[in-house]
Amino acid sequence: METEQRGRPARVKRLPRAVRERQILDAATAVFSQRGYHAASMDEVAEVAAISKPMVYAYLGSKEELFAACIKREATRLTESVGTVVDPNLAPEEQLWRGVLAFFTFVGEHRDSWNVLHRQVTSEGHPFAQQIAEGRKRVIALIGALLSQAAQAQGMPDYFVPETKPIAAALVGAGESLADWWLDHPDETAKAMALRLMNLVWLGFGTLVQGRTWHPPAGPADATPTPA
Amino acid sequence: METEQRGRPARVKRLPRAVRERQILDAATAVFSQRGYHAASMDEVAEVAAISKPMVYAYLGSKEELFAACIKREATRLTESVGTVVDPNLAPEEQLWRGVLAFFTFVGEHRDSWNVLHRQVTSEGHPFAQQIAEGRKRVIALIGALLSQAAQAQGMPDYFVPETKPIAAALVGAGESLADWWLDHPDETAKAMALRLMNLVWLGFGTLVQGRTWHPPAGPADATPTPA
Amino acid sequence: METEQRGRPARVKRLPRAVRERQILDAATAVFSQRGYHAASMDEVAEVAAISKPMVYAYLGSKEELFAACIKREATRLTESVGTVVDPNLAPEEQLWRGVLAFFTFVGEHRDSWNVLHRQVTSEGHPFAQQIAEGRKRVIALIGALLSQAAQAQGMPDYFVPETKPIAAALVGAGESLADWWLDHPDETAKAMALRLMNLVWLGFGTLVQGRTWHPPAGPADATPTPA
Amino acid sequence: METEQRGRPARVKRLPRAVRERQILDAATAVFSQRGYHAASMDEVAEVAAISKPMVYAYLGSKEELFAACIKREATRLTESVGTVVDPNLAPEEQLWRGVLAFFTFVGEHRDSWNVLHRQVTSEGHPFAQQIAEGRKRVIALIGALLSQAAQAQGMPDYFVPETKPIAAALVGAGESLADWWLDHPDETAKAMALRLMNLVWLGFGTLVQGRTWHPPAGPADATPTPA
DNA sequence: CATGAATGAGACTTCATTCAT
DNA sequence: CATGAATGAAGTCTCATTCAT
Numbered sequence: 035m036e037t038e039q040r041g042r043p044a045r046v047k048r049l050p051r052a053v054r055e056r057q058i059l060d061a062a063t064a065v066f067s068q069r070g071y072h073a074a075s076m077d078e079v080a081e082v083a084a085i086s087k088p089m090v091y092a093y094l095g096s097k098e099e100l101f102a103a104c105i106k107r108e109a110t111r112l113t114e115s116v117g118t119v120v121d122p123n124l125a126p127e128e129q130l131w132r133g134v135l136a137f138f139t140f141v142g143e144h145r146d147s148w149n150v151l152h153r154q155v156t157s158e159g160h161p162f163a164q165q166i167a168e169g170r171k172r173v174i175a176l177i178g179a180l181l182s183q184a185a186q187a188q189g190m191p192d193y194f195v196p197e198t199k200p201i202a203a204a205l206v207g208a209g210e211s212l213a214d215w216w217l218d219h220p221d222e223t224a225k226a227m228a229l230r231l232m233n234l235v236w237l238g239f240g241t242l243v244q245g246r247t248w249h250p251p252a253g254p255a256d257a258t259p260t261p262a
Numbered sequence: 263m264e265t266e267q268r269g270r271p272a273r274v275k276r277l278p279r280a281v282r283e284r285q286i287l288d289a290a291t292a293v294f295s296q297r298g299y300h301a302a303s304m305d306e307v308a309e310v311a312a313i314s315k316p317m318v319y320a321y322l323g324s325k326e327e328l329f330a331a332c333i334k335r336e337a338t339r340l341t342e343s344v345g346t347v348v349d350p351n352l353a354p355e356e357q358l359w360r361g362v363l364a365f366f367t368f369v370g371e372h373r374d375s376w377n378v379l380h381r382q383v384t385s386e387g388h389p390f391a392q393q394i395a396e397g398r399k400r401v402i403a404l405i406g407a408l409l410s411q412a413a414q415a416q417g418m419p420d421y422f423v424p425e426t427k428p429i430a431a432a433l434v435g436a437g438e439s440l441a442d443w444w445l446d447h448p449d450e451t452a453k454a455m456a457l458r459l460m461n462l463v464w465l466g467f468g469t470l471v472q473g474r475t476w477h478p479p480a481g482p483a484d485a486t487p488t489p490a
Numbered sequence: 491m492e493t494e495q496r497g498r499p500a501r502v503k504r505l506p507r508a509v510r511e512r513q514i515l516d517a518a519t520a521v522f523s524q525r526g527y528h529a530a531s532m533d534e535v536a537e538v539a540a541i542s543k544p545m546v547y548a549y550l551g552s553k554e555e556l557f558a559a560c561i562k563r564e565a566t567r568l569t570e571s572v573g574t575v576v577d578p579n580l581a582p583e584e585q586l587w588r589g590v591l592a593f594f595t596f597v598g599e600h601r602d603s604w605n606v607l608h609r610q611v612t613s614e615g616h617p618f619a620q621q622i623a624e625g626r627k628r629v630i631a632l633i634g635a636l637l638s639q640a641a642q643a644q645g646m647p648d649y650f651v652p653e654t655k656p657i658a659a660a661l662v663g664a665g666e667s668l669a670d671w672w673l674d675h676p677d678e679t680a681k682a683m684a685l686r687l688m689n690l691v692w693l694g695f696g697t698l699v700q701g702r703t704w705h706p707p708a709g710p711a712d713a714t715p716t717p718a
Numbered sequence: 719m720e721t722e723q724r725g726r727p728a729r730v731k732r733l734p735r736a737v738r739e740r741q742i743l744d745a746a747t748a749v750f751s752q753r754g755y756h757a758a759s760m761d762e763v764a765e766v767a768a769i770s771k772p773m774v775y776a777y778l779g780s781k782e783e784l785f786a787a788c789i790k791r792e793a794t795r796l797t798e799s800v801g802t803v804v805d806p807n808l809a810p811e812e813q814l815w816r817g818v819l820a821f822f823t824f825v826g827e828h829r830d831s832w833n834v835l836h837r838q839v840t841s842e843g844h845p846f847a848q849q850i851a852e853g854r855k856r857v858i859a860l861i862g863a864l865l866s867q868a869a870q871a872q873g874m875p876d877y878f879v880p881e882t883k884p885i886a887a888a889l890v891g892a893g894e895s896l897a898d899w900w901l902d903h904p905d906e907t908a909k910a911m912a913l914r915l916m917n918l919v920w921l922g923f924g925t926l927v928q929g930r931t932w933h934p935p936a937g938p939a940d941a942t943p944t945p946a
Numbered sequence: 947c948a949t950g951a952a953t954g955a956g957a958c959t960t961c962a963t964t965c966a967t
Numbered sequence: 968c969a970t971g972a973a974t975g976a977a978g979t980c981t982c983a984t985t986c987a988t
Binding site: 584688689702 | 757812844881885894916918920921922925
Binding site: 759772 | 967
């Protein structure tokens with residue numbers, strides 16, 4: 035017949051909505067980070083979240099929406115990590131230093147978050163290629179503005195200003211690549227990584243070779259920021 | 263060539279096979295580049311290659327093998343493009359410059375190849391994450407060696423030598439990022455892009471701001487290499 | 491029957507229960523009418539009833555039971571609407587007229603009820619196909635009896651009596667179809683619709699009762715067409 | 719791993735596309751007829767067609783497209799069955815008779831086809847409600863034109879002409895209902911059924927055309943009942 | 947008692963892969 | 968050899984139903 039007799043007792047804890055939502059987002063971030071968007075399956079997300087699939091859909095919606103939620107949360111986290119330590123009233127150089135340090139600190143502490151934001155496909159077919167790309171562009175624009183400000187403060191000729199944009203792009207790429215490199219050299223500290231990036235970008239290889247190095251601007255008693 | 267003998271108990275030529283394989287690889291590279299590994303379908307590959315699916319399997323094997331073949335071919339192409347212009351007897355700085363220029367030239371001319379090699383998934387779950395990552399590491403190692411050589415030529419203290427590795431990683435990341443940035447600014451030439459990278463990495467932002475710039479070492483009559 | 495004791499040993503007020511049940515049945519009728527049995531979701535029923543899903547189950551049972559309850563209630567309503575105005579002591583013709591008028595009046599005033607009873611699936615697989623079909627048959631039988639009575643009153647030969655059954659079926663179908671047609675011509679009144687049906691059927695029936703019959707126009711040697 | 723090793727030998731006959739397509743349509747018509755659109759499952763269609771589900775999708779597309787194809791084919795069949803025997807040069811009465819007979823003949827021979835066309839849901843939520851309804855309306859319009867022609871041929875006053883439309887609707891409904899009634903009385907022939915319909919409607923119609931109308935029996939002071 | 951939270955089951959659809967012609 | 972025809976195995980998403988609070 036067609037008696038439609040389904041459903042069976044459940045033996046799971048009843049958690050409040052907010053908690054479950056975080057659980058699912060954590061699981062999803064981990065799975066997306068490890069498999070990539072396309073290869074990730076909702077089944078695995080549900081399994082990792084120790085919950086049934088329908089709940090995943092009930093709480094976070096479709097796969098796309100779930101991924102979007104992950105991206106949004108992780109992007110917010112990163113943005114806040116950096117934003118907290120960057121004071122627009124500081125000198126550009128110090129702002130950059132603090133931001134870079136905060137970035138590496140974040141990556142060190144949230145490997146999966148960084149994976150989801152960065153290592154995901156950027157191929158055109160990807161549902162969020164545009165979204166991710168735009169987030170990245172905003173970051174580049176911010177850094178570009180910082181560099182431009184620094185350049186003008188040092189009396190650079192105007193024609194140089196547009197150059198700050200590709201430089202910002204390069205800096206971001208260098209940072210990402212260093213973050214990857216870090217994965218293979220886990221003994222390094224976030225601070226050491228940040229110093230490397232600053233040294234290279236600010237001084238350049240040619241200058242470094244001459245024995246000069248860059249040092250963080252001496253805050254009060256070396257108060258280099260340490261974002262949570 | 264096209265004179266292929268369709269039909270009968272004839273002995274078949276070997277050349278057609280090579281041609282077919284190239285056809286398929288071209289199609290696969292295009293599809294993988296546009297869709298990404300997981301979203302790409304063998305159906306689309308076969309369609310773009312204007313061939314039936316069983317032939318794709320007959321010639322290049324499974325999806326994984328096909329993708330591997332794409333990667334291999336494109337990596338080889340890029341490697342050769344760069345390798346052709348880099349003469350180990352030249353000064354490291356010039357080697358680097360030529361290599362960087364060759365890289366951007368290649369990217370400009372083979373968008374799809376670059377996409378497959380770079381923009382594809384780097385997530386851990388990806389069947390080729392390791393393979394791609396290793397290729398990248400090799401490049402970084404090469405550049406690292408170059409930098410190390412340059413550093414030693416300039417009498418750098420030994421303790422600096424290990425630093426050349428992360429610097430190489432940063433350089434590669436900066437290059438990749440600039441290549442992405444280039445997509446949004448297609449009016450730029452490969453040479454301009456290469457110059458940007460060299461300027462930044464070699465001189466550093468701080469130095470650039472002071473008005474100094476880096477110039478390609480004057481080869482014989484400005485023979486800046488132009489990889490095919 | 492319906493007096494089933496669901497739930498716990500507690501004594502609960504009876505009135506709220508009745509009210510709730512009506513609420514739910516109203517909602518269910520609306521939803522089933524709009525979506526059809528299969529496409530209707532218990533979620534929507536609960537939402538429209540402004541009540542939680544478990545309550546729907548507590549009060550009316552499973553989806554099938556709920557639908558059955560809807561059908562039963564609406565069928566009763568229609569039956570009562572018609573039954574109230576049809577007095578068995580009246581002449582058959584008047585009974586029919588009153589019944590037909592009551593029918594159209596009901597349909598005009600309870601679109602959803604009519605939808606649930608008529609426009610719902612009659613496919614064999616449907617859980618209630620049989621139930622609905624039987625209700626319909628009862629109506630046809632009633633009308634058939636009425637026609638038979640009328641025919642005999644007019645002195646029709648006995649052999650005609652069995653014909654009243656298919657005529658009743660046709661009358662019912664004509665009524666349903668006119669009800670549908672009415673949806674597209676809402677300016678018509680129930681009375682006008684009822685008049686139409688009576689005019690067509692009663693005059694046809696009346697003629698038949700007088701012993702006149704229609705014969706196919708004599709084609710060449712009774713060549714009534716026989717489509718393959 | 720993620721070796722994606724699937725697919726196994728098949729042991730099924732290779733049929734030409736057209737044959738399989740018909741097979742599938744036959745199966746789908748049967749399943750849709752028995753279950754209704756919503757309750758029908760693609761699994762069952764595939765099973766009845768003795769084919770795998772992917773083939774169903776390859777040949778006929780999605781469930782909606784499949785259903786549309788069924789409707790289209792069956793509608794065409796019915797239309798052609800009727801169209802073949804109806805010659806516009808014949809007298810309206812004969813056209814009607816031939817059409818009605820062809821209709822019942824078709825229904826008798828293609829139970830499933832008729833089911834799919836008629837017994838399917840007409841609820842608003844149904845994907846093809848509109849389509850089916852429009853087909854029905856076209857039929858009604860055709861018959862209406864026929865009746866109108868017949869009426870004018872017999873010198874009916876103009877004001878009667880609009881009435882032919884609801885009469886056509888009623889005729890169609892009566893026909894459908896008789897077809898259903900036939901299911902329970904399978905001993906009847908198509909011709910007998912057709913005769914019944916003609917007898918009822920044509921005599922009714924014929925009487926109306928002669929200018930005679932039916933009026934409600936004058937109850938006490940026009941006490942036409944008004945059911946609550 | 948009423949509800950938010952939870953789930954097994956199945957529906958539609960696609961894809962990598964292979965055999966028979 | 969080349970291809971049309973075929974399929975097992977997921978994958979995404981929904982729904983009827985029920986328990987614990």
